[in-house]
Amino acid sequence: MERRWHARSExxxxxxxxxxxxxxxxxxxxxxxSASGLFAEVPRILKPNQFVxxxxxxxxxxxxxxxxxxxxxxxxxxxxxxxSRFWAQALGWG
Numbered sequence: 001m002e003r004r005w006h007a008r009s010e011x012x013x014x015x016x017x018x019x020x021x022x023x024x025x026x027x028x029x030x031x032x033x034s035a036s037g038l039f040a041e042v043p044r045i046l047k048p049n050q051f052v053x054x055x056x057x058x059x060x061x062x063x064x065x066x067x068x069x070x071x072x073x074x075x076x077x078x079x080x081x082x083x084s085r086f087w088a089q090a091l092g093w094g
Contacts, residue, residue: 020051041077
């Protein structure tokens with residue numbers, strides 16, 4: 001059953017993930033996004049309901065921070081619901 005509210009777009013962008021109260025940043029790879037979230041491949045297991053920041057370093061633009069919460073986990077990575085639905089437009093993705 002499909003539970004998404006917005007259409008997904010495929011993408012392949014490397015970023016850095018910060019989990020609240022964990023001082024260890026980790027590399028991640030954003031593989032798709034929508035107006036309300038994104039999916040990121042991560043190198044270690046993370047649990048749902050943790051607040052995160054995804055820091056993207058677009059070319060010729062200042063670093064962008066996407067705030068959100070992990071809402072689901074799969075073997076390949078995590079689904080993040082973003083705090084703002086306009087984050088993709090700020091990056092020129094949507």
